[in-house]
Structures are given as structure tokens and as C-alpha cells.
Amino acid sequence: MTINALPKTYDPREVEPRWYAAWLKAGYFHANVDPARTPYVIMLPLPNITGVLHIGSVSTFTPQDVLIRWRRMQGYNALWQPGTDHAGIATQNVVEREIAREGQTLQQVGREKFLERVWQWKEYSGGTIDRQLKRMGYSCDWDRYVFTLDPEYYDAVLEAFIRLFGEGLIYRGKRMVNWCPRDQSAISDLEVEYEDIDSSLWYVRYSGAHGGPGVVIATQRPETILADVAVAVHPDDERYRALVGSEVIVPLVNRRVPVIADRRVDPSFGTGALKITPGHDLLDNEIGSDHNLPVLVVLDERGAMTADTGEFAGLDRFDARERVASSIAALGLIEKVEPYRTSVGTCDRCHAIIEPYISDQWFCDMTGMAARAAEAIRSGRVRFHHERWARVVLQFLDNIRPWTISRQLWWGHRIPVWQCSSCGERVAAKTAPAQCPVCGGTVLEQDPDVLDTWFSSGIWPFATLGWPRETPDLRYFYPGNVLATDKGILFLWVARMIMLGLHFMDDVPFTDVYVTPTVLNLEGGRMSRSLGTGLDPLEMIEDRGYGADALRFALISRCSQSQQEFRFAEKMIADVRNFNTKIWNATRFVLLNLEGFDADGPPPTATALSLADRWIRSRFARVSEAVTASLGGFELDKAARALYDFIWNEYCDWYLEMAKVDLQGTGNREQGTANRERGTGNREQGTAVDQRRTTNDERRSAVQRTLWYVLSNTMKLLHPIMPFLTEEVWQQLPHDGDSIMVAAWPTPHLEWIDTQAEADIEVVMDAVRRVRGQRVDLGISPTQILRIHLRQTGGGIPNLREIVKYTARLSRSEALEEVPVAGPVGRRYVEEPAAGFSLLTEIEDKLVPSARERLSRELQEIGPELGRLERRLADQEFMTRAPADVVQRERARLVELQARQRRLQELLAALEVPSP
RNA sequence: GGGCGAGUAGCUUAGCGGUAGAGCGCCUCGCUUACACCGAGGAGGUCCCAGGUUCGAAUCCUGGCUCGCCCACCA
Numbered sequence: 001m002t003i004n005a006l007p008k009t010y011d012p013r014e015v016e017p018r019w020y021a022a023w024l025k026a027g028y029f030h031a032n033v034d035p036a037r038t039p040y041v042i043m044l045p046l047p048n049i050t051g052v053l054h055i056g057s058v059s060t061f062t063p064q065d066v067l068i069r070w071r072r073m074q075g076y077n078a079l080w081q082p083g084t085d086h087a088g089i090a091t092q093n094v095v096e097r098e099i100a101r102e103g104q105t106l107q108q109v110g111r112e113k114f115l116e117r118v119w120q121w122k123e124y125s126g127g128t129i130d131r132q133l134k135r136m137g138y139s140c141d142w143d144r145y146v147f148t149l150d151p152e153y154y155d156a157v158l159e160a161f162i163r164l165f166g167e168g169l170i171y172r173g174k175r176m177v178n179w180c181p182r183d184q185s186a187i188s189d190l191e192v193e194y195e196d197i198d199s200s201l202w203y204v205r206y207s208g209a210h211g212g213p214g215v216v217i218a219t220q221r222p223e224t225i226l227a228d229v230a231v232a233v234h235p236d237d238e239r240y241r242a243l244v245g246s247e248v249i250v251p252l253v254n255r256r257v258p259v260i261a262d263r264r265v266d267p268s269f270g271t272g273a274l275k276i277t278p279g280h281d282l283l284d285n286e287i288g289s290d291h292n293l294p295v296l297v298v299l300d301e302r303g304a305m306t307a308d309t310g311e312f313a314g315l316d317r318f319d320a321r322e323r324v325a326s327s328i329a330a331l332g333l334i335e336k337v338e339p340y341r342t343s344v345g346t347c348d349r350c351h352a353i354i355e356p357y358i359s360d361q362w363f364c365d366m367t368g369m370a371a372r373a374a375e376a377i378r379s380g381r382v383r384f385h386h387e388r389w390a391r392v393v394l395q396f397l398d399n400i401r402p403w404t405i406s407r408q409l410w411w412g413h414r415i416p417v418w419q420c421s422s423c424g425e426r427v428a429a430k431t432a433p434a435q436c437p438v439c440g441g442t443v444l445e446q447d448p449d450v451l452d453t454w455f456s457s458g459i460w461p462f463a464t465l466g467w468p469r470e471t472p473d474l475r476y477f478y479p480g481n482v483l484a485t486d487k488g489i490l491f492l493w494v495a496r497m498i499m500l501g502l503h504f505m506d507d508v509p510f511t512d513v514y515v516t517p518t519v520l521n522l523e524g525g526r527m528s529r530s531l532g533t534g535l536d537p538l539e540m541i542e543d544r545g546y547g548a549d550a551l552r553f554a555l556i557s558r559c560s561q562s563q564q565e566f567r568f569a570e571k572m573i574a575d576v577r578n579f580n581t582k583i584w585n586a587t588r589f590v591l592l593n594l595e596g597f598d599a600d601g602p603p604p605t606a607t608a609l610s611l612a613d614r615w616i617r618s619r620f621a622r623v624s625e626a627v628t629a630s631l632g633g634f635e636l637d638k639a640a641r642a643l644y645d646f647i648w649n650e651y652c653d654w655y656l657e658m659a660k661v662d663l664q665g666t667g668n669r670e671q672g673t674a675n676r677e678r679g680t681g682n683r684e685q686g687t688a689v690d691q692r693r694t695t696n697d698e699r700r701s702a703v704q705r706t707l708w709y710v711l712s713n714t715m716k717l718l719h720p721i722m723p724f725l726t727e728e729v730w731q732q733l734p735h736d737g738d739s740i741m742v743a744a745w746p747t748p749h750l751e752w753i754d755t756q757a758e759a760d761i762e763v764v765m766d767a768v769r770r771v772r773g774q775r776v777d778l779g780i781s782p783t784q785i786l787r788i789h790l791r792q793t794g795g796g797i798p799n800l801r802e803i804v805k806y807t808a809r810l811s812r813s814e815a816l817e818e819v820p821v822a823g824p825v826g827r828r829y830v831e832e833p834a835a836g837f838s839l840l841t842e843i844e845d846k847l848v849p850s851a852r853e854r855l856s857r858e859l860q861e862i863g864p865e866l867g868r869l870e871r872r873l874a875d876q877e878f879m880t881r882a883p884a885d886v887v888q889r890e891r892a893r894l895v896e897l898q899a900r901q902r903r904l905q906e907l908l909a910a911l912e913v914p915s916p
Numbered sequence: 917g918g919g920c921g922a923g924u925a926g927c928u929u930a931g932c933g934g935u936a937g938a939g940c941g942c943c944u945c946g947c948u949u950a951c952a953c954c955g956a957g958g959a960g961g962u963c964c965c966a967g968g969u970u971c972g973a974a975u976c977c978u979g980g981c982u983c984g985c986c987c988a989c990c991a
Contacts, residue, residue, distance in 0.1 A: 006950095007952090008950095008951090065919085070966060078949085127948090161964080192964065194987095194988090200987065201991085215991080218991065237938085257942095264989090264990090265990090265991085266990050266991080268990090269988090269990055270991065273991095274990090274991050275991075276991095277991095281989080281991075282989045283989045283990080283991075284989090284991080285989090286956075286989080287957095313971060342990095342991095356989085380925090388920070388921085389920095392919085392922085392986075392987090393920080395986095395987075396987085399987090399988095411936060412965075428943075461955090487985085487986080488986095519987085520984085522927075522928080524983075524984070525984095543933095557939095558928080558929080560929090560930085562921095562922095562930095562932095563921070563922070563929095564920075564921050564922080564984080564985065564986095565921085565922085565984075565985080566928085566929085567927090567929090569927090569928080571928090571940065571981095572926090572928075572939090574940095574953080575939065575940065575953090577953065577987085578953040579953090580952090580953085581951070581953045582951065582953080583953085584950085584951080585950040585951035585954085587950080587952080588951080589950035589951080590950080590951050591950090592949095592950070593950095609969080637928095637930095641930080644936080644939090652950085652951085653955085656950075661947095680939095714989090757950095765990070769956095769957090772956060772957065773957060773958090774954090774955085775945095775956085776944080776956090776957045777960080781945090781946090782945070782946055782955095783946085783948070812948070865935075868935080869935090871944070872971090875971065875972095877953085877971040877972090878972070879971080879972075880970040881970085881971040881972085882934080882971055883934090884970070886934055886971095886972090889934085889935095890934090
């Protein structure tokens with residue numbers, strides 16, 4: 001092969017866009033119907049067109065790309081469906097603000113012109129999020145890109161509405177809904193976010209209509225007093241029993257209202273008397289309706305006092321609150337005012353305080369669909385990861401309420417209902433009916449409202465595939481496999497997709513819901529762009545130069561399912577950047593040593609493989625199995641950690657170093673000690689007995705093949721998490737095929753697992769660490785070659801030669817002949833034990849004191865552990881109740897430590913003797 | 917008011933019934949021909965608290981404490 005010298009440094013900013021373009025060009029992201037292959041489908045949680053890529057979205061999207069890329073390599077026909085959401089309120093707000101800056105109002109601009117403006121805005125800035133998704137390396141099928149207001153998708157939304165309307169599940173009604181006075185639209189229950197605020201509780205006296213003290217009520221909302229129609233008390237409340245049935249006077253308006261009894265009143269709150277305002281409070285509305293009380297309204301759609309409120313007319317609700325309170329105070333009817341902390345509902349889009357408001361809206365009855373969805377979850381047809389989320393969603397489904405689906409906006413799917421201006425009949429149809437089916441009238445007006453954005457995204461899993469048409473795509477790709485998302489939209493989106501999927505497709509839209517943890521900053525707070533506590537993905541990738549791979553890996557390695565959130569900071573991305581550099585340099589090393597290597601040559605014979613080769617192959621077999629299993633179990637963080645440890649600690653720190661030893665031993669010119677040992681083999685080559693001896697070339701080639709194979713296949717395992725670096729590395733190495741993206745996922749070679757080699761290398765690592773530690777303790781320069789002797793302490797160790805060879809090289813020492821018991825006379829030694837043998841380092845006289853120190857310290861450290869073991873093994877309870885293998889292990893450990901203790905004492909004693 | 921999750925080394929965390937692990941940070945060495953975005957060695961932990969179960973608990977149970985999130989029509 002040709003050896004390409006790699007650049008010394010890896011620059012993701014150059015590499016990443018280059019490979020993304022190549023993949024796009026090759027069409028690897030695109031999935032076509034192919035009955036011969038099994039589909040694997042993930043729906044990208046559609047970002048808003050108003051959006052820019054946020055760390056939160058990156059943390060839920062990246063796991064999806066990992067899964068998609070992994071399955072694609074496994075041979076699945078992988079489809080990751082992308083698209084964007086028109087985001088009704090959010091988008092309308094953006095353009096509305098723009099228009100306001102120009103000094104115009106919505107009404108002045110008009111519906112048609114306004115929508116034109118929004119489309120213009122969308123064309124101008126809507127592509128940002130897509131470019132950013134591409135920069136992250138996401139392998140979405142861009143050819144299938146869908147926008148929720150695309151004509152076909154629009155049609156599907158209308159179809160869904162019309163069918164539900166036809167089934168009687170969508171209906172219109174005048175109800176109390178959550179009203180956002182700023183957006184001037186209804187919103188659903190799920191779009192209300194509760195916030196704690198500091199408020200006051202006013203105690204107001206309502207005098208008796210026929211004299212008498214009347215009753216004192218407590219309220220947070222004095223401005224609604226003007227709409228009061230009753231005062232309610234609990235029927236069992238002794239304090240008010242006499243008052244029930246009498247009338248009291250509402251202050252300011254001097255309206256006589258009844259005192260009623262109702263069980264829903266909490267006698268322990270405030271004074272136990274509740275003012276009833278059916279026009280402005282949900283509970284009051286229910287109580288009022290049960291008691292046949294009238295509904296009075298004093299606040300309009302903007303949250304301002306209505307025209308008939310006299311001196312208060314036109315005041316904003318919060319100003320009115322103060323003004324009404326002071327007017328009542330002037331009458332001497334305020335008993336007291338208490339500070340009060342309470343929670344208020346706010347709009348999840350604009351955070352204005354929600355007003356309970358009675359208006360005409362469209363609702364969707366979800367009870368039947370929710371029951372089906374709950375059944376699908378309970379029966380395991382939809383599984384949640386972590387499973388605890390299933391309970392959370394079930395609780396929502398089991399307590400489902402009607403869904404307010406109409407919005408008083410212009411930007412969105414206009415409700416396909418037409419009302420006859422003569423008879424008032426409402427007809428659902430995609431286009432204006434020619435005449436009214438009831439009265440034949442020809443003037444029909446379309447409903448002015450649009451649908452909740454979440455209504456359109458609820459049909460995403462099948463509407464993107466061509467529904468309502470019976471397309472091949474729909475038949476082949478539905479149902480999908482995984483839906484990955486943050487817990488924040490479990491109800492708003494996930495539950496609704498399950499409900500609507502079952503309803504329209506008679507099947508669940510996906511089988512697995514993967515709930516990713518939320519990213520927090522180091523203080524444990526939300527990452528928020530506006531608060532400046534966020535982390536901008538693009539800034540990390542480009543400006544800071546870490547690259548998308550580093551960001552991806554950093555997020556994946558922390559997205560453990562055991563937690564609902566995790567803390568994240570730039571430093572963590574920098575650490576992964578270092579990991580990338582490590583891989584890059586390892587690749588450079590491998591390439592430098594691949595000269596003369598033929599990737600198409602025959603696999604190495606068992607005897608050609610060195611101990612280190614067998615070890616790393618064994619470790620690779622384990623890691624590939626572990627990574628595959630982790631990905632299958634949605635434990636992506638475990639896969640990332642396993643690869644990090646394997647690459648850095650095992651492949652780089654140990655295997656590459658040992659490969660240097662093996663390569664040197666097989667070099668053409670020089671032959672190291674290891675080779676001299678083998679030299680006897682060469683001499684015997686001529687004899688018939690030794691046909692299985694391998695040549696230097698064979699052994700060299702085996703090392704090269706191992707270096708190449710393990711690196712190349714580790715890159716495949718890592719590719720789903722870090723697509724760019726792995727592609728770049730893979731392309732530099734000898735390879736089959738055009739891209740690692742479409743390379744076959746490594747099947748674990750379980751037959752490579754070699755417990756003997758693993759045990760042997762453990763011995764090497766332990767011995768090397770001991771000698772290195774000794775060097776530091778004794779103050780011996782790292783460059784000085786130590787002379788160590790070998791003392792066998794156990795039975796014959798099969799691979800002793802190789803073990804010692806690696807140990808000597810990695811600890812920068814020279815392994816000399818075996819010594820009996822305590823070594824030659826006249827020399828001083830520090831001894832480090834290994835399994836079955838020990839290493840004696842020759843030291844000069846001046847090092848004796850520090851040698852004694854090291855040995856005594858170890859002797860001391862052994863003490864407590866020895867005591868613990870002795871006590872334990874003397875404990876009758878432990879000996880009789882603990883399982884045999886535990887007892888066995890403890891006993892072996894005791895024997896080992898006792899031997900070491902004796903030996904340390906001997907060595908210390910020997911060091912007492914002055915040298916001759 | 918319910919429910920869920922978390923509290924392990926300075927920081928971020930793994931482990932979740934048998935001798936407390938990692939990365940970063942810190943200290944001491946070191947440019948040994950892949951890598952100083954590195955290598956070697958090291959210090960650093962009443963595993964939130966109190967009970968209990970067990971031969972044995974960071975790990976299981978009970979009760980606290982502290983944080984975070986979700987749900988809920990207490991004016």
C-alpha cells in the first residue's frame with residue numbers, strides 16, 4: 001500500500017464539511033422502499049422554523065443520528081425523516097413584532113398580506129436550522145424534507161380534521177378556555193406553564209342585603225369582584241350556616257347576590273367564604289353553572305376592563321386590580337391585605353399571564369384515543385426508555401381532557417369548516433362548498449381560526465409518508481421504530497402521535513420512545529440563550545474549533561438514562577477534542593508502521609500472533625460486543641465510555657507500546673532481545689519438527705494486520721457517535737468500499753476472546769506499573785535503563801518470556817537472567833511481585849534508604865488489609881453464611897498478602913546488611 | 917397537595933449486595949523516534965443524615981434533610 005503521511009494536526013473545521021458534502025452527494029442519507037431490506041425509521045422532532053440550533057435540540061437529535069447510523073451500518077434501510085414546523089404562535093409573533101416596528105397593526109395589514117409577509121420571512125431565515133443540522137453531521141434524508149405547511153402536508157392536516165369532525169370527535173363550543181391576552185388566542189391546557197409569583201390576598205366584606213355584617217371573602221383578584229354573582233361557603237361550615245340562602249351586597253356595583261352552599265369550597269382557606277365569578281374562574285364557572293347563576297364578564301380579549309365597568313373601563317387587569325381594591329378600601333370594606341405566594345398560569349410562548357376566558361372554540365374529544373394509546377403502552381407495544389416514563393405518560397392519558405385545537409391566529413392550517421350565512425349550518429370540507437347542504441344557501445364563510453400547531457405535528461409519522469394516500473412509502477416505512485425526545489414534549493407531541501397514529505393508521509407510530517436527559521449548566525440551571533447560560537453548538541464547533549464530533553461525543557457520553565438531566569460545560573467538549581487528537585495520532589503511528597502491509601493478504605496464523613496481538617483482539621471482541629449491546633439497549637453513554645476507555649487506555653496506552661516491541665523484534669535490520677530468544681527457533685527451522693515456527697515476516701505482518709484491523713474496526717464502532725473523524729481515519733487506512741458510513745457493522749468475534757492472553761497482559765501491566773512506581777520512589781531517572789532480575793515464585797508460567805519481554809521494554813529496563821531466591825551476593829535489590837514471578841531491581845548503595853522507605857511503606861499499607869482479612873476469615877458467621885467463592889477469594893488474598901509481608905520483611909532485612 | 921429524579925474525590929460523574937472507579941483540576945517527574953490537545957507516578961472519598969435487613973450495604977428497606985423537574989380548578 002501507499003503510505004500517506006497524515007498532517008500532524010487534525011482540523012475538524014476542514015474535514016467535517018468535506019465529508020458531509022461527500023455523503024450527501026453519494027446519496028447515503030436517502031432511503032427508498034426496498035422490500036428486500038428491513039426498514040428502520042426515526043422521525044426527527046421537527047424544529048420550529050423560527051428556531052436556531054440550541055444545545056437542547058442537539059442533545060436529543062444526536063442520539064437519533066447515532067441510532068440511525070448504527071442501524072444503517074447493520075444493514076437496515078434507515079430513514080431519518082426531517083422537517084420543520086410552522087410553529088403558529090411563535091412565528092406569528094416574530095412577524096407581528098416586525099410589523100409593529102413599522103408602525104402598523106395586524107388589522108391594518110390584513111390576513112392575506114400578513115401571510116405573504118410570513119412566507120417571505122420564512123424564505124429568508126427559515127433555512128438556518130437546516131444548515132445547522134447539517135453541520136452537526138446528521139444523516140437525515142433531506143430529499144424527504146417536509147414543512148408542515150407544504151401543500152400535501154396541509155391537505156393531510158385538513159383530512160385529519162375532517163375525518164375527526166365526521167366522527168363527531170371534533171366539536172365547537174362556548175367554553176372557558178386558557179386565553180392568552182397578549183397573543184389573543186386560546187391555548188390548550190398543555191401550553192400553560194405555571195409560575196410562582198408574589199401576590200396579595202384581599203379580605204373584602206360583602207354586607208348583608210338586609211343589614212347585618214354579611215360575610216368576608218378572600219380574593220387575589222379584586223378586579224373580578226365586579227363580575228361576582230354569589231358567595232359560596234361549605235355546607236358544613238357552622239360559621240356561615242345561618243347565612244346560606246340570604247343575600248349579600250357586592251361592593252362597588254351594589255349587586256345583591258345569594259350566599260350558596262357548595263362542597264367544593266375549602267372552609268380552611270381564607271375566611272372559608274368564596275366569591276363566585278363564573279366569567280373569570282374555572283371553578284367558579286362550574287359552581288355557577290350547577291347553581292344556575294348568570295355569567296358576567298368584565299374583562300375583554302386583551303385583558304382590559306370592559307366598557308360597562310364605569311370608571312374602570314379600559315384599564316388593564318393589573319391596573320384595575322389596584323384601582324378596584326383602593327375604591328373598595330375607600331368604602332371601608334377591605335378588612336385586611338395579606339402577602340400571598342401563588343402560582344399563576346402563563347403562556348408557554350410569550351409568558352403572559354393566562355386568563356380563564358369564555359369563548360367559542362373547537363375541541364377534540366380525546367377519551368377514546370387516549371384509552372387506545374394507554375392500552376398500547378400497557379401491553380408493551382410502545383416501550384419507554386427509561387421505563388418510568390411510561391407511567392408518566394399513562395397518568396396523562398388516564399386523565400385526558402378535551403383538547404382545545406382552535407387558535408385565533410392567521411399563520412397555520414385554517415380550520416376547514418364553512419358556515420352557511422343563511423341557516424348557520426357548519427360543513428367540514430377542504431374547499432368552499434358550492435351550497436349549504438341544509439338550506440341550499442350559497443354564501444358560506446370559512447371559519448377564521450387556525451389549528452393548534454401540535455395538531456399538525458401529531459400526524460407527522462404518517463403524514464410525512466404520503467397519508468392519506470396509500471403510498472408505498474407509507475406501507476413500507478410505517479410504523480417507525482424510535483422516537484427520541486426530551487421529556488418536555490411527552491404529552492404535547494409524543495402522546496398525541498400515539499393517539500392519532502392508532503386512530504388513523506390503526507397502529508402505533510413507533511415502538512420505542514427514548515427520553516433523553518435535559519442539558520443543564522454547571523450550576524444546575526436551564527441552558528438558556530436569553531439568560532446567557534447556554535452553550536451555542538455552532539460556536540463550539542466553529543469558533544472554538546472543537547468540531548461537531550467532539551460536541552456529539554461529549555453529549556452522548558453523558559446522556560445516561562439513569563438521570564433526568566445532566567450538567568454540561570465547554571470543558572467537556574475540549575476533553576473530547578483531545579480524544580480526537582489522540583485517535584489522529586494513533587492513526588499516524590499505525591500508518592507509519594504499515595509499510596509493506598497487504599490488507600488483502602491471508603489472515604495471520606495463530607502462531608504468528610504475538611501475545612499482545614491476541615490480547616488486543618480479545619479486548620476488541622469484548623468491546624464490540626459491549627458497544628453493540630449498549631446501543632441496542634439505548635445506553636449510548638455506555639457505548640461511548642467503552643470506546644473511550646478501549647481506544648485510549650487499551651489500544652493507545654498499552655497495545656501500541658507493545659506493538660512497538662513486537663515490530664522491533666521483527667525488524668529487517670535490527671533484532672532485539674526478544675528476537676534472540678526466538679533465534680533458537682530459527683536455527684531449528686530446518687528440522688521437520690518445527691514446521692509451525694513462523695518467520696519474522698509473518699509475525700510482522702500479523703502485528704500490522706492487528707494494528708490495522710483493530711483501528712479500522714474500532715472506527716466503525718465509533719462512527720455513529722463521531723462520524724467525521726472516523727471517516728477521515730478509515731479513508732486513510734486500507735479499506736473496502738467507499739465510505740465507513742455504509743461499511744458493515746463489526747460482528748463481535750467472540751472466538752477471539754482469549755482469557756489467557758488477558759490474564760497475561762494484566763500481569764504485564766501490573767508489573768510495569770510497579771517498576772515505574774519504584775523508579776519514582778527511588779528517584780531513578782526515567783531515562784536510565786534499570787537492570788532487573790527475574791525470580792520465579794510460582795509454577796512454570798507458559799508465556800513468561802513474552803510477559804517479561806513486554807514488561808522490560810515498557811518499564812525501560814533490561815531483564816537479566818533468573819536469580820535464585822534473593823539474588824546474587826553483593827548486590828542490593830528492590831523486589832516487585834507479579835503473578836508467578838517477581839522482578840528484582842538492582843540498586844546502588846545510595847538508594848538503599850529510599851528503597852527501604854518504599855518497602856516499609858508497602859509493608860505498612862498491607863497491615864490494615866491483612867487485619868481485615870484475618871478478622872473476616874475468623875468470623876464464624878461469615879464462614880458459614882457467605883458463599884464459597886467469596887470465602888475462597890478472601891482466603892487466597894490473605895495467603896498472598898501474608899507471603900508478601902514475609903518477603904518484604906526479608907528484603908528489608910537484606911537491605912540492613914552493609915554491602916561488601 | 918400528589919408524583920418522579922438526584923445527592924459518591926475540588927468539578928462532572930460511573931458503579932447499584934462482596935476489598936470505592938473514571939475524566940477534568942491539583943502535586944512531582946519527563947519532549948523514550950504517534951501524540952505536551954502528550955506520557956509516567958502521586959495526593960485526594962464519614963459514598964447527604966438516622967435507623968433497619970444481611971455474615972457483609974455506596975448498593976436493599978424505612979424515615980428525615982437538601983436540590984431539580986412534572987402534574988393538580990384551593991379562591
